[in-house]
Amino acid sequence: MLKDRKRKINKRLVLLIMLALGIRFALINLNHPLDLQTWHGLFVDLNQNRSPYTTFEELTYEARATQGVGWSQYYMYFAYPPMLIPVYYPLAKLYGVFYPNDQVNFSIADVDPYPQVPLLLNFLFKLPIILADIGIALLLYKMTKGSEKSLISYLFNPLVIFVSAAWMFDSIAAFFLVLALYLFERRRYDFSAVALSFGFLTKIFPIFALPVFCIEFIRRKSWKFVRYALIFGAVAALVTLPFWSGVKLSFEYHSARQPSGLTPLSIHFVAWAIGASESTLNQLEFVILPAVGSFFLIAGMSLIYAYLSKKEISLRQKLLMTFIVYFIVSKNLHEPHILTLIPFCILELHERCSFDKKWQYRLLWMLAFAYAIIGAPLTRFLYGYTLDMGILYLFELPMIVKGVILAGVVVTFHLILWNALITLIRGRPVVSLEGLRQRLKR
């Protein structure tokens, strides 16, 4: 009887996973043009046994020569930690078997590229990302004691589907982060440190979880935090050192990058809209606001770590709060980044669900998705199918209208982040949707 039930559940799980895979693979020909240029370049570089950091450096120098200022101080190419290199090397080699002479024509700095790539490249690039999605869903399933709802919530979240199938590799980093948490909860601390390090080596943000794990040891009066941090550092150093000059340039790029995306620090767009001079804009975008961003990041993260170090709550909640604060203070917060919050929100909803939390979660991913629809805009992802500008820019709104809407989305998004943080700290929100609902009912 029990076996039958188990088999039924397993069959259902397999069907759900197959459906999730099917939806994602159906969308692989959708891409963000600028990012696809990077993935294409990554595959060509790796196939030619060339470090993508070398290309990044060359493009950066060229961009500086042609543009000199602004966006083009660094060329937006492979500015990530090096984990993608071992992940994609065999896939790039496989791609090279079919397309040995493929080359990339990088667009001139500051100009939108429209790379046309074979479907195979899209498939091979997105394969690890989609598998990471499945991995996260299965981890959530295990961490919520077989809750199918948790698995479905993640696998069929529209933002997750869109980011993983059509945009970015955030789910790989998020997978390692959730895996680190899972292993930590199972007391497999060494493996947890390795997984967390892999997460950091994929995309920088999982490093903000390291203090949370270490503080947890300290709070338990255990010296294991030293070993944990050493393993994390050793793995990170081992993978990073061979690419040190490129990684350094990537970090320089990220620290000097002008604030953008779902952050109030994108205020330089207002200065641009009211006609500020080029030199004022440059000062604002590349000097003042990045410095303010660094200040916010250090201050915000220190405060949350200090607060969490004395708080008797689950590690899951601590990580959720950490990343909420990280998103509040981050100077570059793009739509795909929100994917990281989703597994932690699902874990929180599984354990302590409330009407308010449910809506905070929904609004967070919906607003990020709305930002992508208007900001990118969404129709540009169709360029794998058409180069008709009328279609690609169908959703493109007049600059002022677009600016006002996006500013509204950013403000609302941050209000919800704050409200979610306060809900987790105080146990009740500042603005209660539940209260609002009851008042409306009355």
Place this chain on the structure above:
Amino acid sequence: MKRKVVIYHLSKHIDKIIIGLGYVLLFILLLGLVPGILYQEKLMEVGIWQETREIGNDNFIVRYHMNSGDNKPTVLTSGGEELLAVDGWGSTIEKSNDNSPRSIWDHTFRNVAASSFIIHDIAWDDYQMMQTVRLWENQVIFEYKFLSTENEDIQLTLSLKHRYDNYSTLTLGNVKINENQENELFVKYVVKLELDNTFAAAGNVRYLVDNALYWLRLTFYAENIPADNRWHDVARLTMSYSLIEREQSQE
């Protein structure tokens, strides 16, 4: 026992320690702010560079205009040697005037030997030389200037690395050169540049790509330039640019 005491105190005061570390990091940020801003300012000061080339009877002149600030550009051969130190190659670098950060650097190759293969790797600070290419709205413009002492046509073989959609047209002078071409990479075109008075005086060739969606990266080489024998011996003259490590470029 001692370890237990330490971890006990660490655990007790961890919040204060974190806040203290936060202050230290903010202080470090403050210290790094001034050099960081100066570095950013320096990056922003640097403008574009320009390049012109002149072909004479037995020489080939490349003229670069660029920001030099207080630094002198470094010229390297393909082997990594400093070109300025090689005998038989002439080069002058001078600051245009004290009020401008822009330098004009003329650099002349004389007595070009047969089968010379010249690679220009020119780095200045963090900068790398490249073609003057501009993309404005729907068109890409490459500008090259040639000056020939011979009143003959010049035949150029252009090795184009490009990709463009089918609506784009690549024109050279008045000739559409991709009219019957499929989308391709690394296409070679042999193009005759007919001399006219204007061209002979100060040749100016424009390559226009209408409705281009892609930036064209162009390496060109000149072939059978009908100057004198010496030039004729130079079967192939390739100009290409690649990265020089920053450390190498610093003097």
